[in-house]
Amino acid sequence: MPLILIVADGARFDTIDAATRDGALPALARLRAEGALRPVATAFPSVTGIAYAPFLTGRFPGPAGLPGLRWFDRAHSRCSRPPYARSYLGAQMRHLDEDLTPGVPTLFELAPSRFNAMSMLGRGTRGRERIGRDARTLLRVARTHWMGDVNGWNALDRAVARESTRRVIAQRPAFACIAMLGLDKASHAFGHESSCAREALEAIDVSVGELRDALERAGRWSETTLWIVSDHGHSRVSAHDDLVHVVRAAGYSVLSHPWLLARRAMVAVMVGGNAMAHLYVELDRRVRAGWSALRERWEPLASALLERESVDLVILHHGDMRTEVRAHGRGSAMIECANGRFSYHPVDGDPLGVGRELHALDSREAYDVLADGDYPDAIVQIAQLAASARSGDIILSAAPQWDFREKWEPIPHVSTHGSLHREHMMVPLLTNRPLSGHPRRTADVMPSALATLGLPAMAGLDGESFV
Numbered sequence: 001m002p003l004i005l006i007v008a009d010g011a012r013f014d015t016i017d018a019a020t021r022d023g024a025l026p027a028l029a030r031l032r033a034e035g036a037l038r039p040v041a042t043a044f045p046s047v048t049g050i051a052y053a054p055f056l057t058g059r060f061p062g063p064a065g066l067p068g069l070r071w072f073d074r075a076h077s078r079c080s081r082p083p084y085a086r087s088y089l090g091a092q093m094r095h096l097d098e099d100l101t102p103g104v105p106t107l108f109e110l111a112p113s114r115f116n117a118m119s120m121l122g123r124g125t126r127g128r129e130r131i132g133r134d135a136r137t138l139l140r141v142a143r144t145h146w147m148g149d150v151n152g153w154n155a156l157d158r159a160v161a162r163e164s165t166r167r168v169i170a171q172r173p174a175f176a177c178i179a180m181l182g183l184d185k186a187s188h189a190f191g192h193e194s195s196c197a198r199e200a201l202e203a204i205d206v207s208v209g210e211l212r213d214a215l216e217r218a219g220r221w222s223e224t225t226l227w228i229v230s231d232h233g234h235s236r237v238s239a240h241d242d243l244v245h246v247v248r249a250a251g252y253s254v255l256s257h258p259w260l261l262a263r264r265a266m267v268a269v270m271v272g273g274n275a276m277a278h279l280y281v282e283l284d285r286r287v288r289a290g291w292s293a294l295r296e297r298w299e300p301l302a303s304a305l306l307e308r309e310s311v312d313l314v315i316l317h318h319g320d321m322r323t324e325v326r327a328h329g330r331g332s333a334m335i336e337c338a339n340g341r342f343s344y345h346p347v348d349g350d351p352l353g354v355g356r357e358l359h360a361l362d363s364r365e366a367y368d369v370l371a372d373g374d375y376p377d378a379i380v381q382i383a384q385l386a387a388s389a390r391s392g393d394i395i396l397s398a399a400p401q402w403d404f405r406e407k408w409e410p411i412p413h414v415s416t417h418g419s420l421h422r423e424h425m426m427v428p429l430l431t432n433r434p435l436s437g438h439p440r441r442t443a444d445v446m447p448s449a450l451a452t453l454g455l456p457a458m459a460g461l462d463g464e465s466f467v
């Protein structure tokens with residue numbers, strides 16, 4: 001059965017929940033009435049492009065080789081020249097598909113036919129199979145992005161949706177992914193509850209309504225599966241703590257975007273979201289050392305960061321699938337992952353608010369334990385990201401109301417995402433048919449898509465089918 005996946009980029013679960021009850025979004029409310037709306041957790045870091053990997057590949061960002069919106073390529077595996085720094089904002093966006101771990105296929109590659117509108121991650125699509133990579137759209141996107149033109153994003157969403165509907169009807173792709181980006185931009189600029197964000201949501205609703213009408217007229221609605229998902233939520237930010245200044249003030253020379261010429265930099269600061277960051281130290285090491293090897297020299301920096309009001313969690317990978325998590329004012333714990341089983345050992349506190357020690361839970365149990373807490377799925381998400389060879393030596397998740405980047409954003413950020421907080425992690429999964437299974441994560445979308453498309457199930461995925 002053909003599947004259309006619509007990405008309402010930046011939509012929080014509670015936002016969609018409320019707006020499909022109060023009559024504001026009639027097309028989505030109708031889908032909900034006929035199908036289902038469920039909360040699911042996205043992945044860490046909860047940021048666009050990176051957090052598309054779970055629903056397009058079934059893998060979390062760490063194993064997918066996409067640790068963040070910005071990252072430092074310590075191994076020089078993907079960046080062959082200095083400064084070995086990736087940012088998927090701007091020209092390097094085109095590298096996202098190749099940076100994705102080669103053995104991790106996308107739904108575009110697996111489906112018998114495909115269509116991609118505006119997904120940054122699009123490996124397996126080319127030419128008429130996609131919108132968003134042609135020169136005209138790229139120019140329009142670049143202009144809208146760098147001018148900080150929020151209304152332009154909503155207009156772009158509507159134009160992309162109309163063209164996507166036309167192509168879905170004409171080309172009959174087995175799998176289509178249509179990403180709508182206006183809500184994220186409006187939320188950053190004016191807040192997730194702003195009237196501009198509401199207009200962006202309405203643009204999604206109208207577009208979904210038009211797509212449905214077109215499929216009904218073509219006699220194909222009853223045989224089409226339509227899911228709406230998001231890649232991250234949003235929350236208000238009242239203060240920016242520019243990490244580059246913080247690390248510099250602590251006496252270290254810094255490599256960061258857009259200042260990439262720093263020779264002999266001691267710390268690479270890679271912020272994305274902007275409520276998370278990877279910090280890389282000892283940049284000459286081609287292989288990441290565990291925290292045990294770095295502690296003596298770098299503990300002062302980690303401690304100083306944890307003291308900051310802006311920092312909520314400091315995550316330090318010790319190697320051997322052991323990761324330390326420290327919370328500002330709430331002590332530390334060790335997360336262990338062995339053979340797909342997760343443990344949580346409080347050391348001198350309970351940073352994730354679990355309330356007890358956990359032993360060898362499978363990934364479902366580890367999810368369910370934290371489902372109602374402040375850090376949904378944090379145990380699994382910290383383990384998957386910290387274990388990536390491409391991740392930083394120090395990983396930060398920001399405190400509520402804070403993010404880590406003061407300048408160099410074309411759209412002013414009054415709202416942010418990227419962290420492990422509930423408001424960033426919980427996103428909607430809206431389906432046009434009732435669900436019998438129990439979706440937990442956006443990573444569950446991909447194996448469910450394989451089942452819907454009649455494709456063989458795949459081993460080694462981070463998600464589980466809810467179909």
Ligand SMILES: [Zn+2]
Pocket residue numbers: 010048184185188273417
């Ligand atoms: Zn965003």
